[in-house]
Amino acid sequence: MKALIAGAGRLGTQIAQVLAAARNEVTLVDVDEDRVAALAGRLPVRLLAGDACDPAVLEHAGALTAGLLVATTGDDEDNLVVSLLAKRRFAVPRVAARVNDEENTWLFDHRWGVDTAVPAATPLISLIEEATGATDTVALLRLSKAGVDVIETAITPRSRAAGRTLAEIALPEGTVVATVVREGRPTVPAPGMRLRPGDELLVVSHTATEGEIHAAFQ
Template sequence: MRVLVAGAGVVGRSIARELLANDHHVTLVDRRAAVFDRDAVTDARQIVGDACELSVLDRLRAEESDVVVAATGDDKVNLVVSLLAKTEFAVPRVVARVNDPRNEWLFDDRWGVDVAVSTPRLMVSVVEEAVAVGDVIRLMTLRRGGVNLVSVTLPDQTPLAGRPVSRVRLPRDAALVAILRGGRVITPEPDVPFEPGDELLVVAPETAEEDLSSAILGG
């Protein structure tokens, strides 16, 4: 996979290194030459330039990228990069970093964003997930489909205990994608029974989250 990462700060360089470790082809672009001198990502193609400029993205052949990651520390820059990548270069998938949670509402398909990743939201989700059993915890917003990835941990006295997946009716447009149990990832086949303590990963629109909670926790 060919990935263009805009922003060679700590986050951008970390993303680049992880992608390289998984055998992807990475181009890392930043308008500050000093970041490459200070901490180079040697296996990536490193380019000095402003990813907000069409000429730079054209020189980088952004249209050949499978994914563009807007990972700078400036939300305005990330929005511009996302919009250009999607509208001018038809990049199939655009992932954008959200630095200020107050700006999350902007990071949607109107700005070319397929997936918005908010570090503050993810940290809050991890904290809530550690203490919240029986609550719907939003993990990530998937802007292309207008839905969220949410987590629900079944309490000890769950009415779903022993009930197979096929016997639980989820709200319309919601889909159970995985069950996390004791360090294992279980595919939710129709005959798989639920157990107390299961963490259910569900994709659902925000409007369905209340009904989802009732369906899973109300039995």
């Protein structure tokens, strides 16, 4: 699937990582040229500097063929404009938008082209349940907004986790393996799933650092 993300802040970059890890073709757009330049080489996505509220920028980013657009800027007005353009002008099948100010939540509906509004706060337990139940884009967006890190780690032949089941791996407290991408296909992992070299794991945690996550598997 081709996915277009407007806004390269923490939320936008994390969802870009998640979608790219699941073998989606991702384009990340941000109006801040310095921010885009700083991300070059750090993300496996196409980066584009420009204002996503400009139809020409959206078209250049691939909105005509995108299956998903996520508006994650820090400005509700911008997110609404981007969503409306995506749905009405480019007929993007699925549009999700971040709500920065809860008082504006009522605006984020089909009238502005929004299929799913991403609220500012959702209970952590609900977020974990959604993320572990499926590779759902909106659930992962909510995780990022709630301060939960989405971290990718890969299993190699030298990894200590290779050949072991998930149940045998001591994970840091507050950490869950949300998805295992095997041979390009994301799967919902069971405790008895045995990890193989080549597996890519998407891990969510609200306490552990990226280094601690990698140490548990490598």
